[in-house]
Amino acid sequence: MKKHLVYALSFTLATVMAGCGGLGTMIKKADSVTINVTPNPLEMHGDTVKVAINGKIPPKYFQKKVIVKATPVLKYKDGGSKELKSVTLKGEKADGDGQVIKKAEGGSFSYNDQVKYEAGMKNCDLVLKIDGAMGSKTQSFPERKIAEGTIVTPLLVKSDEKPMFGQHNYENMPPIVHLAKIYYQKNSSNVRSSELNGDQMDDFRDFVAKYVKEEGTFQSVSTVGWASPEGSADLNEKLSEKRATTATSSIKGQLAKKKVAPTAKEDFFKESNKAGDWDGFKKLLDNSDLDAKGEVMNIVKNDPNPNSRDKKIREVSSNYKMLEKEIFPQLRRSEVRVSVKKKEFTQDQLKDYVFSTMDTLNDTEILYAATLFDDNAKKLQIYQAFASKYPDDWRGPNNVGAILLLDGKVSEAETEFKKAKVLAAEESAVVNNMGIIARRGGDVAKAMELYKSVSKPGAETSYNLGICSIIIGDYAAANKYLGEACDFNAGLAKLLSGNTAGAVKAVDCSDDAKTGLGYYLKAIAAARNGNKDETLSNLKSAIQADAKFKTMAKEDLEFHKFFEDAGFQAL
Structure with a gap:
């Protein structure tokens, strides 16, 4: 068988x-x-x-x-x-x-x-x-x-994009300027008592009193005299000059009553005059119901001679009396601008006032105060209060979103960034931050498009472009964007470009020098150099810092040459 x-x-x-x-x-x-x-x-x-x-x-x-x-x-x-x-x-x-x-x-x-x-x-x-x-x-x-x-070493890239904050500009905080207007009768430069006791001067006195009390520094008083455009050019030139002088004199008296002493600057009081205000006339005329408005406007635009211009207007306008009653009086004025440098609070005062009496602070001071805290929860509270107080300022929702992003709340951050976009779509910080949202949503191409459209890119945008460049495999670009930064992703970009020494250097001076991720990257660099001792040493440190790297290393083909090594198997 x-x-x-x-x-x-x-x-x-x-x-x-x-x-x-x-x-x-x-x-x-x-x-x-x-x-x-x-x-x-x-x-x-x-x-x-x-x-x-x-x-x-x-x-x-x-x-x-x-x-x-x-x-x-x-x-x-x-x-x-x-x-x-x-x-x-x-x-x-x-x-x-x-x-x-x-x-x-x-x-x-x-x-x-x-x-x-x-x-x-x-x-x-x-x-x-x-x-x-x-x-x-x-x-x-x-x-x-x-x-x-x-x-798959590129997958080690850290998704730690850097948001841009709306800046406080505290160091360059501009002086506070108050504008007061004094109006005159026709062909007169005398300041009437009704003007000195009117709403404009009441507001002026309140402004001065506030900053005297707060120990602000009064820096300058600038006065510009104007005349309504009817009449001869010579008359209006002289009249506007006299109005600037009388307005300055009146303001000096008001400041003296509040015990405001001029600084030693020679130009503390500055005077200038503009003669007939044709630009102001055109603006008021355009918003009026005057008959023959278009014809009058053509005369203003096409006749450069103030004297003949006034004569032609009188001839064509059947409502010249309306000009005399409603438009010309608004142009017979002096404009007084008082500039005050607010007294700077100490950092401790700012940190106190921003929570206890925020109304004491202006927008610049509030945003600066937020930077004095390390605690993101306090920063978030301040930025949320700022957004409520200044609803038309894009920096509020933008900065709220930035903190939420740093706290890992991407969806909530996106909501805030979109609010900021409605207020200021072209702001560099807003565009940068919308790029982060696009990248976190998986659209790397859109993210890079947004980053590259930032009008004033900073270190944040370059860093974010570096992350995208690693993701798409363009390591030359990643190295350009990340440069010599002491940062894990900068080290990863160098490793992926073949620069193992540069990778180790970047990690060693970064916040990841002693983290499991940092040690793991250094182990890969050592493995690529064929250095078994450094490979095993760094892997041991990585595993001690975070046990997950033990499983990762056992499956990572970066270490395939050591898979049969007893020391590697004993990790």
Whole structure:
């Protein structure tokens, strides 16, 4: 019985081999074909894994009537797979399309493909699946592992984009300026008592009293005299000059009553005059219901001579009395601007007042006070109060959003940034921060577009562009944007560019010098240099700082050369 079974089996094999002929010989000697994969292990850059295969076929191997289709397949350790494009090779006498390989000489082939990275590719094998045919007979070759995958070191990039805050400008805080207007009768420069006792001067006195009490420094008083444009140019020139003088004299008296002493500056009191106010006239005329308004406006625009201009207006306007009653009186005036430098509070006072008596502080002081706290919760409270007090100031919601972003509350931050965008869509900080939201939402291209459109980019925008450049695999750009910063991402960019020494230097001077992530990056740098001792030392430190790096290292093909090392296995 056994003898009959052996004979039957032998007959079957003989039949198969006769049918397959040279194809069976090729399968048997498949290992004689040299396959090199670059890189090996495979690497992910951007969102892509590239595969380059070079094969060398020895002489007398490839049978003349055989055609083979070779398909690289990424087989995931978790059970998934991804086929790449196929390549077809054929013998000299085989039918169909494909690269011809001569039997006598042998030959070679090159192959390139790329595939979008998927999570399963981190732990996978690249195998070659080959299907052969000779005439009507087909047979598959045994799968052949040709590479491992995948190094995914770019995924270590930290998503710690830097938001831009609306600036307080405290160091360059401008003086506070109050404007008061004094009105005159026609052709007069006398300051009437009704003006000195009117609302304009009441507001002026209140302003002065406030900053006398707060010990502000009065820096200057600037007075500009004006005349309404009717009448001769010479008359208006002299009249506006006298009005500036009488207004200054009246203001001096008011300041003296409040015991405000001028500074030693020679130009504390400054006077100037503008003669007839044609620009003011045009503005008031444009907003009036005057008959022949358009014709009067054409005269003003086209006649440069004030004297003839006034005459023509009298001739065409049937409502000249309306001009005399409603428009000209508003132009017979002096404008007085008083400039005060507010007394600076100490930092301790600012930190106290911003919570106890915020109304004591102006917008600049409130924003500056927020920077005096390290606690983000207090910063957030201040910025929220600022946003409530100054609802039209984009810095409120922008800065609220920036703190929320730093606290990891991306969705809430986005809501605030959108509020800021409504108020000031072109502000550099707003554009930068909307770029962060785009990137966190997965739209790297939109984020980079926004970052590059920032009108006044700062260190924050450059840093954020550096993160995007790492993500898309443009490491030269990443190094340009991140520069020589003492920062983990700067170190990562250098590592990915082949500068292992620069990577270690950047991490060692950063906040990540003693973190698990920092040690892990330094371990990768050491592994790339083939330094086992430094690799293991840094991995031990990384694992001590954070146990998750033990599992990461065991699966990370950056360390594949040490997988069989006893010291590595003992980590």
